[in-house]
Amino acid sequence: MRPVAIIGTGQTDHARRRDDVSQPELVREAASRALTDAGLRPADLDAVVIANMELFEGRAMPELWVGEGAFANGKPCMKVATGGTSGTSSCIAGFHQAASGLFDVVLVVGFEKHSEGHTQTGMALTDPFWDRAVASGALGNFALSISQYMAERGVTEEQAARVAVKSRRNAARNPHAHLKDADATVDDVLNSKLLAHPVRLMDMCPQSDGAAAIVVASADRARELCPRPAWVKAAATRHEQPYIGDIERRLLTMRTLKDASRSVYAAAGITEPLQQFDVAEIYEPVTYAELAWYEILGFCPEGEAGRLIEDGVTEMGGELPVNPSGGVLSANPVGATGVIRMAEAASQILGRAGAHQVEGAETALVTGYGVYAWADAAILGSAA
Amino acid sequence: MIREGSINIPFLYAAGKAGSEFLVALRDRQQLLGSHCPACARTVAPARAFCPGCGGEEMPSVDIGPGAALVSWTDVPGRGVFALVRPDGADNAMLHKLLGPAEGLRPGSRLRAVFADERQGHITDIEGFEILGEGS
Amino acid sequence: MSERISVAIEMAQGWRYSSGDAMARFSEGLRRKRIEALQCGGCRRRYLPPRPVCGNCHLPLSDWVPVSDKGTLEAWTVVFLPFLDARTGEVRDGPYGMGLIRLDGSDATLNHYLAENDPARLAVGMRVRAVWREELRGAMDDILHFEILP
Numbered sequence A: 001m002r003p004v005a006i007i008g009t010g011q012t013d014h015a016r017r018r019d020d021v022s023q024p025e026l027v028r029e030a031a032s033r034a035l036t037d038a039g040l041r042p043a044d045l046d047a048v049v050i051a052n053m054e055l056f057e058g059r060a061m062p063e064l065w066v067g068e069g070a071f072a073n074g075k076p077c078m079k080v081a082t083g084g085t086s087g088t089s090s091c092i093a094g095f096h097q098a099a100s101g102l103f104d105v106v107l108v109v110g111f112e113k114h115s116e117g118h119t120q121t122g123m124a125l126t127d128p129f130w131d132r133a134v135a136s137g138a139l140g141n142f143a144l145s146i147s148q149y150m151a152e153r154g155v156t157e158e159q160a161a162r163v164a165v166k167s168r169r170n171a172a173r174n175p176h177a178h179l180k181d182a183d184a185t186v187d188d189v190l191n192s193k194l195l196a197h198p199v200r201l202m203d204m205c206p207q208s209d210g211a212a213a214i215v216v217a218s219a220d221r222a223r224e225l226c227p228r229p230a231w232v233k234a235a236a237t238r239h240e241q242p243y244i245g246d247i248e249r250r251l252l253t254m255r256t257l258k259d260a261s262r263s264v265y266a267a268a269g270i271t272e273p274l275q276q277f278d279v280a281e282i283y284e285p286v287t288y289a290e291l292a293w294y295e296i297l298g299f300c301p302e303g304e305a306g307r308l309i310e311d312g313v314t315e316m317g318g319e320l321p322v323n324p325s326g327g328v329l330s331a332n333p334v335g336a337t338g339v340i341r342m343a344e345a346a347s348q349i350l351g352r353a354g355a356h357q358v359e360g361a362e363t364a365l366v367t368g369y370g371v372y373a374w375a376d377a378a379i380l381g382s383a384a
Numbered sequence B: 001m002i003r004e005g006s007i008n009i010p011f012l013y014a015a016g017k018a019g020s021e022f023l024v025a026l027r028d029r030q031q032l033l034g035s036h037c038p039a040c041a042r043t044v045a046p047a048r049a050f051c052p053g054c055g056g057e058e059m060p061s062v063d064i065g066p067g068a069a070l071v072s073w074t075d076v077p078g079r080g081v082f083a084l085v086r087p088d089g090a091d092n093a094m095l096h097k098l099l100g101p102a103e104g105l106r107p108g109s110r111l112r113a114v115f116a117d118e119r120q121g122h123i124t125d126i127e128g129f130e131i132l133g134e135g136s
Numbered sequence C: 001m002s003e004r005i006s007v008a009i010e011m012a013q014g015w016r017y018s019s020g021d022a023m024a025r026f027s028e029g030l031r032r033k034r035i036e037a038l039q040c041g042g043c044r045r046r047y048l049p050p051r052p053v054c055g056n057c058h059l060p061l062s063d064w065v066p067v068s069d070k071g072t073l074e075a076w077t078v079v080f081l082p083f084l085d086a087r088t089g090e091v092r093d094g095p096y097g098m099g100l101i102r103l104d105g106s107d108a109t110l111n112h113y114l115a116e117n118d119p120a121r122l123a124v125g126m127r128v129r130a131v132w133r134e135e136l137r138g139a140m141d142d143i144l145h146f147e148i149l150p
């Protein structure tokens, strides 16, 4: 496999409702910006990968509808749909297409327009014989898993609230973020509406309209086109068994994320993630999940995630800034969300992250999360 | 064992920049709109924000129709005649209904858009295409 | 910005699903308040819902084992946010309790409603028991919810 790199990124300004644009027009905004960032013309693209969860918008074959917006006409184009991991998985598919030698330049675009449908209702269309009668969408699943995590690891509501505060403060410096609040406090979070015990409004990711894109290039093209490409050091995806009850202790074990991360750590020589990564963009659908991921990803020993957030280790300026963009808690157009993680991490390496740039970032971790089970991980670096 | 069920979900789709312009023109002017790409010298129907050919975003709207040419059709029993019609001034066809029986139709048959009396900014503001004759 | 048009469309789609043999036997059992799991001969895992193949060992599953309608609460929440149920098109209002229940005799947990919806009265590790409907139809919602045992 050839080395590949990300040479450009583009995002919409994510929002609750973008009724000024159709789905293809939304996709075009992000795709255009990524092309401009990479200094390319549409004709330079060899292939397109699209990420979207079509049931959320109730539109069959969205890749056909929005493909024109993504410059896909007359080119190889496919869609990836794996829940929340759709975005990261589509990026990894793009990496593979370029790494295999099949294509030199691939555009990956993810999008979602939650305002046009009913995401939670769509998500609850699970096994009609088993859990459809008791499904409560993403919120119910997260909340269920959290009680067990809190009981076993002693994580508190205050510690979770600190994650929300960090996220919305970071988002205030990201022009693309949906929810920004430079003055958010722990009390604001603890006083926000209870959605599903113990998850409060500010603990939970929003539903956003938005699109995000990256341009992936083979090593030769990347060197030609980009002064400082974000090299893909390793990438892995892992899927799980189908039912929430199949997964042993869920947030506490998350074997897919553990396996995917250990696989990329081994490939990229990461033994001390907290020291070796300069920045991480991780898929945290809810505050408590970010804490659980600290433990799963090896940023701290089990049971110490609360201390990590209290000590500011993952704040901007801390030892390992986690989600300088504001993360999923600050913008969540699902099909785009994983692409946003990858685009944000790439921007950090490219040195184009603007007001939320981590100075001198050379090694970045990206993770994706799907339904309650699936996981992706990738490592980007400044050296080929 | 068989289980039957249903899925009931409401959706609300934004027509967007080009789509809104197209629907407003149907409603207010009983007019079909296409978009013209100067680079490709091609007009697409209905209006859209970017060129399917070259990807360009400079796509001024142009009036097309109401006359149109029949491209192909199918007669669905109980539901009517569906057809691909190419509005005059456009280089591609769009899908809509034909008003009237499918008898005697042939590719190139002349058609004309018929607009609904009550229009609300929806594709059904075009009631369908009436059949004028065999054309050239 | 010129006028923005949005188009409303209601999806009302009928579906017809076939269960497969394992789920058919399980569902028939529910009519008699009988819960059964399929056990893997390789890893010994007792699966709920029952399915044809073990996802870990990839061995076909055929050994049925009885499962109690009592179990232990492994995880719980109380949902306050109203939820549009696509099966009915109706909104399900909060608060309602939900739990992940490890039924005695099963290794997988089952998600279902709880009779209790006061967070102060719920805790991981509590013992629970299924409350069955009067009229049994051979479906998961033959169990109305789980009640907390003293």
Ligand SMILES: [Zn+2]
Pocket (backbone or CB within 6 Å): B037, B038, B039, B040, B041, B051, B052, B053, B054, B055, B056
């Ligand atoms: Zn053109």
Ligand SMILES: [Zn+2]
Pocket (backbone or CB within 6 Å): C040, C041, C042, C043, C044, C045, C054, C055, C056, C057, C058, C059
């Ligand atoms: Zn097994």
